[in-house]
Amino acid sequence: MAKCDKCSNQSKFFLPYGPHKYCNKHFNSFFEKRFKKTIRKYKMLSKNEVIVVGVSGGKDSMVLLHLLEKFYSKEQTIKALSIDEGIPNYRNKAIKVALKEIKKRNIEFKLVSFKKKLGKTMVDVMKKTGRNKTIGSTCSYCGPFRRKLLNETAVEMNATKIATGHNLDDEVQSIAMNFFDNDLKRMARLGAITKGSKGFIPRIKPLYLAPEKEIIAYASLNKINHFSEECCPFSWQAKRNAFRTMLNEMETKFPGTFYSILSFFENLKPSIQKKEKTTFCKKCNTLSSGTLCSACLKLEKIN
Amino acid sequence: MAKCDKCSNQSKFFLPYGPHKYCNKHFNSFFEKRFKKTIRKYKMLSKNEVIVVGVSGGKDSMVLLHLLEKFYSKEQTIKALSIDEGIPNYRNKAIKVALKEIKKRNIEFKLVSFKKKLGKTMVDVMKKTGRNKTIGSTCSYCGPFRRKLLNETAVEMNATKIATGHNLDDEVQSIAMNFFDNDLKRMARLGAITKGSKGFIPRIKPLYLAPEKEIIAYASLNKINHFSEECCPFSWQAKRNAFRTMLNEMETKFPGTFYSILSFFENLKPSIQKKEKTTFCKKCNTLSSGTLCSACLKLEKIN
Known part of the structure; x- marks a missing residue:
């Protein structure tokens, strides 16, 4: 069996894109170093930030919370925020896992729900979208609603940054x-960091350089509890799944493809x-590219 | 069976990206209209051009020659040029097919060979590259050599445009x-038309909007002779083949992906x-991005 690149122990992890071979200990330090380097590289944090972590209960957000707590809790204030979209047998379970973990860590936490804030759960949305194909897929409602509540609540929590678990x-x-x-x-809107503006908190993705497989490995090595049911029951995400499969095949054939x-x-x-012309939503006064923000537009569609 | 989109005949061709359904006759006119539209859209031709068509003998170049002859031979002068790379049991056979077709059409034709012009056949190149992995793959020599001879000979033939069969x-x-x-x-260098400059003839790709499958169908419908052995025996093209497979799968899943x-x-x-800094090759005086053009650089490597 091959040896670790960093010590004489047996390697447990082979990362073909390097290629790197690491034992448990050195995989862990490799993963953590890259996490800290990502934050430095993209200038994600200044001093004395209030970071609100979007916590779904899944592996990405739980690993993110763990790492921010481990390396940044002395200098920065870390808070957690969960959004309950009202997806039965799924988000409630995930949030339970998240809550348990957050309580252990003793950090400020807020839970907001689509039901209370928007008057609709995703079940209500699905009832409308399921019958009427012209108003868009169920998933096309969830994203804008979630982003809206994430930002609004982070403002209330005095956040200077919103951190999400995108890998x-x-x-x-x-x-x-x-x-x-x-x-x-749409491509221009992607990236490790999204600048903020009036009423709009900047967003950071500290796991931006972390492959999904390694997040799973890191969560398992470090016994980070998370809700691991794969997919949202409302979402088939046929298109994203086809791309995931295709990209994973290309990464296997040509390691390094993702990077x-x-x-x-x-x-x-x-x-x-390009500088997108921005204005403020007439209904909720949030930053918007049109008269109404995408969440309020979507709300009008199903009301 | 479904009807043709344009008449009451049975459809023989289903093009999912449209979607279009055509009988033989209307597929033919659809294919030919798009060809002419491509030439107009990208302003590929002015009046009284001398078009030198790079003819390998394969389906793409034979269809290209047929279409240029059919629609442009009154206004434009069309000539043909074949390059013999010296690949035994392959290019010689393809050129035989091309020659027969060209003779029928009674157009000016030139055949140049790597052997005569560069002193090396691709067999000679392979003997060097096969032994020495540091000087690059066999295929990395063929492209620059072919492009060099194509341009040099087209200049001798008084070409104002070089047309290639890229689909x-x-x-x-x-x-x-x-x-x-x-x-x-490299991406920036792609496109339907490449501008010329001193000593460098502009290149056009009139089949740029024609899917490969449709070129095969058009060649068959119109009985256009071509050499149809799939691949060059020297080339595995593992990478391009992986991309071809992947892209064909995505086009099948999501028709319209190619466009x-x-x-x-x-x-x-x-x-x-960006404007690439260009100068002239010290050896052959052709346009180059460095002291030597890529063909002369490659020649030095194997000499």
């Missing part, structure tokens, strides 16, 4: 989908980033 | 490979096209 695979899937779909505008696509995007970003 | 699939594969490889510089990727590239091109 390398998520980002590369989004970049590739925009490439295949010819959507430069290469990410670099392509980062090289490209400065030339495609 | 939609070829172009989309190249775009996707550059995307996955993070190679913006969508092409549009992405075309929207992007203006922002990635």
Whole structure:
């Protein structure tokens, strides 16, 4: 059996894109170093920030919370926020796991629900979208609603940053989908960090350079509790799943593909980033590219 | 059985990206209209051009020659040029097919060989590259050599344009490979038309919007002779083949993907096209981005 690149122990992890071979201990330090490097590289944090972590209860957000607590809780204030979309037998279970973990860590926590804030659960949305194909898929409602509540509540929690658990695979899937779909505008909105503006808290993705497989391994090695049911029961996500499968196959054939696509995007970003005209939503006064923000537009559609 | 979109005949061709359904006759006119539209859209031809068609003997170049002859031979002068790379049991056979077809059409024709012009056949190249992995793959020599002879000979033939048989699939594969490889510089060089400059004849790809499958169908419908052995025996092209397979699967799942990727590239091109510093090759005086052009650089490597 091959040895670890860093010590004489047997390697337990083979990362073909390096290639790297690591024992448990050195995989852990490799993973954590990259996490800290990502935060430095993209200038995600200044001093004395109030970081609100979007916590779904899944592996990504639980690992994110763990790492921010482990390395940044002395200098920064870390808080957690969960959004209950009202997806029975799924989000309630995930939030239970998240809550248990958050209580252990003794950090400020807030739970907000679609039901209370918007008057609709995702079940209500699905009842409308299921019958009426012209108003868009169920999933197209969940994202804007979640982002709206995340921002609004983070403002109430005095956040200076919102941190989300998006990983390398998520980002590369989004970049590739925009490439295949010819959507430069959407592609320009991706990236490790989104600048804030009036009423809009900047967002950071500290796991932006972490492959999904390694997050799973890290969670398991460090016994980080998380809700591990794969998919939301409302979402087939046929398109994203096809891209996930295709990209994983290409990464297996050509290791390093994910990082290469990410670099392509980062090289490209400065030339495609146009200043989008922004104004404020007439209904909720949030930053918007039109008269109504996408969440309020979606709310009108199902009301 | 479904009817043709244009008449009451039974449809023989289903093109899912439209979707279009055509009988033989209307498929033919659809294919030919798109060909002429491509030439107009990208302003490929002015009046009284001398078009030198690069003819390999394969389906793409034979269909290209047929279409240029059919629609442009009154206004334009059409000539043909074949390059013999010296690949035994392959190019010699293909050129035989090409020659027969060209004779029938009674157009000016030139055949040049790597052996005579460069002193090396691809067999000679392979003998060097096969033993020495540091000097690059066999295929990396063939492209620059072919492009060099194509341009040099086209100059001798008084060409104002060089036309090649690159089709939609070829172009989309190249775009996707550059995307996955993070190679913006190479991507910027792609496109339907390449501007010329001193000593460098502009190149056009009139089949740029024609899917490979439809070229095969058109060749068969119109009984256009061509050499149909799939691959060059020297080339495994493992990487391009993996991309071809992947892209064909995505096109099957999401019809229109090819055109969508092409549009992405075309929207992007203006922002990635930087003026490359160009100078002239010290050895052969052709346009070059360095002291030596890539063909002369390659020649030095194997001499």
